[in-house]
Amino acid sequence: MADLQQHLSTLAEPVRVRLLAALRSEELGVGELTRILQLPQSTISRHLKALQNAGWILRRSAGTAGWYRMDTDVGQAAMEIWAVVFRDFESSNQHGEDQARITAALAARRMDSRTFFGRMHTQWDTLRTQLFGSDFALPTLLSFLPGDLVFADLGCGTGEALAWLSPVSGRVIGVDLEQGMLDAAAERTRDLPNVDLRHGGLEALPLQDAEADAVLVMLVLHHVPNLELAFSELRRVLKPGGKAVILDMHAHDREDYRLGMGHAHLGFDTQHLITLANDVGLASFNCRDLPPQPDANGPPLFVLTVTAQQS
Secondary structure, three states, X not given: XXXXXXXXXXXXXXXHHHHHHHHOOOOEXXXXXXXXXXXXXXXXXXXXXXXXXXXXXXXXXXXXXXXXXXXXXXXXXXXXXXXXXXXXXXXXXXXXXXXXXXXXXXXXXXXHHOHHHHHHHHHHHHHHHHHHOOOOHHHHHHOOOOOOOEEEEEOOOOOHHHHHHHHHOOEEEEEEOOHHXXXXXXXXXXXOXXXXXEEOEOOEOOOOOOOEEEEXXXXXXXXXXOHXXXXXXXXXXXXXXXXXXXXXXXOOOOHHHHHHHOOOOOOEOHHHHHHHHHHOOEEEEEXXXXXXXXXXXXXXXXXXXXXXXXX
């Protein structure tokens, strides 16, 4: 009975459940677990020690490094408890985030394991940055664009994307609901004559019908209460055959984003967005996940591209 109570107490801590869920199929190091769970190393080490003392994980030493994995021989009763706990956790958005970061961590590990080519890759990136900086790649790739397109950046913020697009576009329209953002964008783009800044939101866009060839909605949609109206406006301002590119967060459980940053939606189920787009005449869907960045602590991102159907 005492062992059963100890296991219940151990699994009552959410961080330990996340650790065990990560270690059930992969052997991981403390540094990797820190990046996956987005928690301080001291917190990860403390909970690993508690799990190890309770018999839930095994540690393997490799030089000065330690590698951890779940011990499935902890006992039948313990594993039955774990099955119930994991089944509940597996359905959460947090589990999906952790799994995405595990995939990214394993990919980074494979890159590091390539001895000669891995070293050359690192040296080349460093040397190239020292010689030429890090801002040349995006303008080069954007040069593939036709050059006469009308872009609209909805929720343009301080105008970073406007500055990128201006040299390779016919006209760039920046829209934002906050005047302070537009003022900052005006300062950033003051020497770019083809940038047009307008005040407004996604539910009532200050654009004419079919004015834009392409529309960018980057980390903005989660602030918009009425998604149906926003998608209807996207369709209205796009030319037939024009594209809208939406960058946003997958569904997550971070309620503090709603309270602290005014998010109207805690991320999105992409299939729901596709349905909304389809309802207003946007089609040709292309949706892909972006790999989580090692130093980023936000939810995983996706890019959804939709096309305005020809009349």
